[in-house]
Amino acid sequence: MREYVYDVFARKSRGDQLAHIGYVDALDDETARVYAWKTYDEENWFEMCVVRRSDIIPVNRDDGPFSRGREEGR
Amino acid sequence: MSDLTLLDVGKLDDATRSALRRLILTLADSKRLMGIRYSDWLLGSPSIETGIAASSMAQDEWGHARLLYAMLKDLGEDPVVVEHERPAKAYASVDPLDAPFPDWAAVVAGMTVVDVALAVALDACAHGCFEPATTRVPKMCAEEEFHRSLAFAWYRRLAASRSDEARGLLRAATEAMLPATLAWLGADDAAARALVDAGVTQSGAELSASFRDAVGDVLRTGSVDVDAMAPATAWDAARARGPGHPDEEAVERARGDRNRMLFVE
Numbered sequence: 001m002r003e004y005v006y007d008v009f010a011r012k013s014r015g016d017q018l019a020h021i022g023y024v025d026a027l028d029d030e031t032a033r034v035y036a037w038k039t040y041d042e043e044n045w046f047e048m049c050v051v052r053r054s055d056i057i058p059v060n061r062d063d064g065p066f067s068r069g070r071e072e073g074r
Numbered sequence: 075m076s077d078l079t080l081l082d083v084g085k086l087d088d089a090t091r092s093a094l095r096r097l098i099l100t101l102a103d104s105k106r107l108m109g110i111r112y113s114d115w116l117l118g119s120p121s122i123e124t125g126i127a128a129s130s131m132a133q134d135e136w137g138h139a140r141l142l143y144a145m146l147k148d149l150g151e152d153p154v155v156v157e158h159e160r161p162a163k164a165y166a167s168v169d170p171l172d173a174p175f176p177d178w179a180a181v182v183a184g185m186t187v188v189d190v191a192l193a194v195a196l197d198a199c200a201h202g203c204f205e206p207a208t209t210r211v212p213k214m215c216a217e218e219e220f221h222r223s224l225a226f227a228w229y230r231r232l233a234a235s236r237s238d239e240a241r242g243l244l245r246a247a248t249e250a251m252l253p254a255t256l257a258w259l260g261a262d263d264a265a266a267r268a269l270v271d272a273g274v275t276q277s278g279a280e281l282s283a284s285f286r287d288a289v290g291d292v293l294r295t296g297s298v299d300v301d302a303m304a305p306a307t308a309w310d311a312a313r314a315r316g317p318g319h320p321d322e323e324a325v326e327r328a329r330g331d332r333n334r335m336l337f338v339e
């Protein structure tokens with residue numbers, strides 16, 4: 001069963017910067033939502049979102065984890 | 075529902091009071107057992123993330139159970155006695171939770187069938203006239219949305235599996251759980267009707283329709299037609315379920331028997 005890496009971003013308050021707080025391996029977007037919410041529940045987040053790592057477009061480097069995710073398609 | 079005037083519990087007749095107690099108990103006991111069944115999968119589920127989700131859902135269910143048991147206070151009953159001193163045969167949890175889920179396919183079926191049925195029943199209570207339910211249940215329903223998302227995603231995934239065994243296990247577990255779940259949700263006995271008349275919840279037919287709407291599409295991916303499934307007929311009216319009961323080991327865990335003597339109040 002193929003899984004994908006989803007990066008998790010969140011902010012504690014409305015005015016905070018959205019911060020990268022971790023990642024989850026998930027089957028699809030729906031399981032990624034649940035895994036992220038259940039895994040990173042140590043804070044009372046104002047907002048949390050996930051994005052499949054392979055959908056992130058690198059801007060200035062091609063050797064970072066996000067670039068590798070894109071190359072590997074996961 | 076009759077109207078949205080809040081229920082005056084002190085003025086309930088005996089039959090309606092007893093029916094309300096039965097509803098609270100069946101929801102609370104089911105939540106307590108559901109939490110235990112999820113907790114069995116903190117280890118051994120398909121991934122670390124799934125195990126964390128199972129852990130979190132177990133906590134959700136136990137929290138829901140605690141809040142539901144506390145509603146018995148409104149009926150003049152001590153929730154501590156109810157939680158810690160009843161034998162397994164007095165439990166009113168829904169039948170599919172009587173035994174541990176034997177495999178991950180059964181967990182997914184349980185999430186999809188039983189947990190969603192409980193959420194449908196809770197949602198109806200949240201919109202009824204029993205005040206403790208109107209104030210405490212909406213947060214439970216919000217948490218249940220995540221359970222449903224996980225359930226449906228996993229159900230679709232297993233239903234689309236190339237493995238005949240995985241699809242077979244999922245279908246068998248689903249078809250085993252549906253009859254008793256439909257019987258519980260669709261109950262139309264005197265107690266169920268008393269609660270509808272009092273405005274506490276919806277009729278069995280309405281609850282069943284909501285449930286079939288909620289799970290019909292996803293179950294169809296697993297070749298299960300919920301509209302073709304008939305409710306179980308064996309019925310214990312005192313507990314709103316079939317004649318069995320949860321296994322003793324689960325109830326000992328629910329009551330905290332082994333370490334209760336260490337509990338210092």
